[in-house]
Amino acid sequence: MEDTKKYISLDELKKHNQPGDVWISIQGKVYNVTDWIKKHPGGDVVIMNLAGQDATDAFIAYHPGTAWKYLENLFTGYHLEDYQVSEVSKDYRKLVNEFSRAGLFDKKGHLVTYCISFVVLLLGMSVYGVLYSNNFWVHMLSAALLGMCWIQAAYLGHDSGHYTIMTTKNWNKFAQVLNGNCLTGISIAWWKWTHNAHHIACNSLDYDPDLQHLPVFAVSSRFFKSLTSSFYGRELTFDGLSRFFVSYQHFTYYPVMVVARINLYVQTFLLLFSTRKVPDRALNILGILVFWTWFPYLVSCLPNWNERVLFVLVSFTVTALQHIQFTLNHFAGDVYVGAPKGNDWFEKQTAGTIDISCSSWMDWFFGGLQFQLEHHLFPRMPRTHLRKISPIIQDYCKKHNLPYRSLSFFDANVTTIKTLRTAALQARDLTTVPQNLLWEAVNTHG
Secondary structure, rough: OOOOOOEEEEEHOOOOOOOOOHEEEEEEEEEEOOOOOOOOOOOHHHHHHHOOOEEHHHHHHOHHHHHHHHHHEEEEEEEEOOOOOOOHHHHHHHHHHHHHHHOOOOOOHHHHHHHHHHHHHHHHHHHHHOOOOOOOHHHHHHHHHHHHHHHHHHHHHHHHHHHHOOOHHHHHHHHHHHHHHHHHHHHHHHHHHHHHHHHHHEEEEOOOOOHHOOOOOOOHHHHHHOOEEEOEEEOOOOHHHHHHHHHHHHHHHHHHHHHHHHHHHHEEEEEHOOOOOOOOOHHHHHHHHHHHHHEEEEEEEEHHHHHHHHHHHHHHHHHHHHHHHHHHHOOOOOOOOOOOOHHHHHHHHHOOOOOOOHHHHHHHHHHHOHHHHHHHOOOOOOHHHHHHHHHHHHHHHHHHOOOOOEEEHHHHHHHHHHHHHHHHHOOOOOOOOOOHHHHHHHOOOO
8 A cells, every 4th residue: 555644854943943933743754733832831942952853752751641632733644754762761761661551650649648738737836936936046947947947848849830730720730829928938930940941951051041150150160251151141241240250169068058049039030020921920920929928028037137147047058958959950961062852852852860779768758859860861750660770771881881870969060160160270270261350369479
C-alpha cells in the first residue's frame, strides 16, 4: 500500500521557530502550537525554547498520558522526515512507561499530609514563641523555626507546581498560592516562569535563568563576554562592577545566600506588577499581600528593634540552607551556550545536575531535591519515589556512559566553591576583562 503521509524535513521544521509561527514535532508528528502557546499552563518560554525541534522527551517528561489526546487538534498533517530516536531516548521512554505502569507518578502516599502538618507545626511554634514569651533566646529559636517553616513550605510549593499533590486542580492551585505566596512571600507565578525554563534549558548559560546572577556571581568565564539572556531578553553585561564582585565570589557566596530572599521578593514584585502576561495575577498579588500583612505584624510584636532585626536575620540565615542547596545542584555542573536541543534531553540533564547523597532519614530536610537528576528526568514523580528509582538511573547512566554525580553535602559545597574560585581568578586577569577604577583602587600595590 502506498504511503499517503505528508513529510517535511528537519530543516523545514526549524524555520517555524518564531513567535507567530511555532511548530514542534512529537514522536515524528508535526504540530502547530502557535495559538496554543498563548494558553499553555507551563508558559510560553518552555515551548519557544524547543520551537522548530522534536520535543518528544520533554513532552513525555512533563505531561501525563491524558495530555496526548489534546495534540490531535494541533496536528499539521505532516510527519517528520527521517525521524530517528537515539538509544538513550529509547531507554528513557521505556523507563517512563515502566514507572507509569507501576503507578509511580500517581501514588503519593501520606507524604503530603505529613509535610503540611510539619509546616503548620513549625509556623505555630514560631508564632507562639513570639507572642507568648519575653525571652530573647526563645524569640531567636522562633526565628529559626520560621526559617525552617519557609524551607518546608517552599518544597510543598515546588511539588504542587510540578504535579497535582491535591485531589483537584483548584485545590492544587490553592496549595501553590498558600505555600508560595502566603507563607513565603514568593510568587508561585514567578517560580513557574523561571523554574520551567530552568528545567528545559538546564545549565545553558544564556537560556537558564538559574545561572544568570550577574553582577554577583558567574559560574563560567563565558559570562565575561556579556552574553545575551534569552530568558530576560537583555544583555548580561560583564562590566567593571561585575568583575569586582565576581573576583571575590568564592568569599561572598555564603553571605549572599543569607540575603538571597530579598532578591526573590524583588523579582516577585517585578513580575506581578509588570506588563507581562501573568496567569492568576490577582490571586498571586492577593497571596503576596497576605504574607506582607502577617510577617511584618509578627516581627512588630517583638519588644525592640534589635530583636526585630535579629529575628529577620536569623530566619533568613536558616533559609539560606535551601538557597545553598539549590545552587549546589547546578553551579558546578557542566554548562553550555545556546538553546536547548530536543534530541538530547537525557544527556543534558545528567550533565547539568549534581545529586546530594544523604541518609534516608534526612530526605525531609532536602525535600527530595537531593535526587536532582531523578527529579529533572521525571519532574512529575512525587519525591517519595525518587530514592527508589535512583539505582535504576545510575545503571542507565553507566550503560550509556553518562555522568551520575552524587556528592555529600560537604563535598558539594567544596566543589561549588572551587567552581566559583576558578571563575573568580579568571575574572582577575586584566588581559581578558575590561579595566575598572574600583578594581584598580582595591588591587593596586606599591
